[in-house]
Ligand SMILES: [Ca+2]
Ligand SMILES: [Ca+2]
């Protein structure tokens with residue numbers, strides 16, 4: 001077992017070549033052309049490595065176009081896209097078609113009816129279904145649709161427009177908040193877009209369902225397409241929703257947003273937001289580039305969850321209590337591993353998962369994993385920038401936040417020094433840092449966190465590439481020569497670079513100390529699909545491990561799915577706990593970022609698909625459910 005990747009030594013030259021930016025709005029064209037499965041994020045307009053955001057995501061009839069699912073949507077069935085908030089109106093509203101009566105069984109079949117999805121009076125009995133949709137009398141208007149055992153209202157008008165977004169509205173569309181109006185029933189938030197026939201900017205309303213009234217509303221400016229919404233808890237446990245700038249703010253050619261709107265009950269509201277929502281400035285200006293989402297985390301220990309906004313290079317944190325900044329930390333995740341590489345060659349991309357957590361030592365941490373979900377074998381860009389990083393601050397002391405550690409794994413494409421036309425016939429002469437292609441690609445399960453020998457740790461899969469198929473230097477360099485970034489040039493570049501999915505090498509896994517980043521253990525020729533403490537006869541964390549040949553292609557297209565081995569990590573070693581009775585890889589449950597589990601890109605947290613049982617069973621891609629059988633002390637098909 002080898003523990004860590006050796007530091008890279010290749011390609012170190014010259015000045016930073018970050019974010020060459022020949023033309024504004026260019027990425028929009030790229031975005032609209034790319035297939036949803038490639039859609040992810042474009043960091044700097046013009047970087048060929050930057051996956052790009054989709055533009056058709058957040059309408060109420062949306063489907064796989066939502067780039068939230070982009071990096072994970074593959075041709076394999078284990079990467080089935082999760083339902084997005086935009087697909088369902090709200091994830092909890094999928095059962096709302098069933099019934100508006102109070103009977104508990106279906107009149108025809110006698111089957112139990114699906115239960116309601118919301119418990120607005122908090123008595124433990126779900127009582128209300130909520131969803132977004134066209135109003136009954138005015139189908140061109142958007143309503144919160146209500147089916148409730150407690151309230152008479154059938155719908156609440158949200159907007160005299162269709163709910164159709166121009167881009168991605170990241171966040172849960174309907175959230176039960178808590179009680180704000182002095183009656184027995186909770187209020188809810190509803191996120192939607194206001195499509196006027198040309199633009200569809202995002203909005204966020206707070207609705208008193210009992211009174212069938214909108215009591216607060218934040219409207220993003222007309223030119224804003226991307227938004228992130230979540231909610232923070234106050235010391236009483238109630239949730240306060242906010243509407244924040246998202247992807248691209250800071251370099252928005254149509255004008256930057258530059259503030260978020262935070263729900264403050266009873267406040268008249270800020271002019272730039274709306275009644276009940278207070279504007280809080282967010283970073284803008286030269287060098288600022290907003291990524292997709294963020295996390296919530298009580299960084300200053302006052303009982304209010306605070307808002308971590310993710311940018312290139314930095315995390316900006318706003319106190320939900322004071323509505324002012326309490327931390328702003330810039331960090332370079334490659335500086336330690338590649339001290340001689342061009343500074344900021346990776347542009348400070350924070351794409352990947354962000355997990356806010358309080359450590360065993362009470363320090364507040366933000367665990368960032370620059371990688372793609374396990375099973376993402378069609379996304380050869382692999383998050384563009386691959387790294388592990390942890391920010392840390394002392395309890396209740398946000399000003400002490402700093403980069404605790406970072407380990408850099410790789411960057412997809414080549415960084416050139418000058419992009420000068422004189423090198424068009426010999427781009428290699430202008431290379432500042434050569435592409436890693438799929439070398440150092442990280443595949444992550446869930447938030448990558450686990451516990452080994454009582455120690456909080458991170459576990460990731462990574463690929464050690466023997467050689468690329470083609471680094472496509474000519475095609476990449478051509479993108480920057482006038483006319484820059486034509487469709488033809490982009491097609492040539494992406495088409496060429498995708499060949500690297502067939503690069504040979506070795507998959508392996510690595511475990512590091514969450515607190516220090518120190519390597520704890522690792523293994524070659526294995527791929528860890530996931531882990532859980534719910535699968536075995538006791539609460540031991542069990543890992544589902546696929547053993548691979550010594551050499552494979554990056555995308556494993558040359559390896560039929562194997563039989564998963566069940567193993568534990570004890571004293572740094574994988575210990576056998578049996579094997580599954582059937583070959584096959586797990587069916588992954590791709591969950592959207594939310595709360596303390598956030599993301600810089602439009603990606604998902606890959607979880608196992610568990611089925612109730614004692615202990616729980618786990619579903620494979622083909623639908624087979626495998627579980628532990630106490631009688632035979634083996635893993636069986638259920
Ligand atoms: Ca109830
Ligand atoms: Ca109420």
Ligand SMILES: [Ca+2]
Pocket residue numbers: 297298299300301302303304305306319320321
């Ligand atoms: Ca706080």
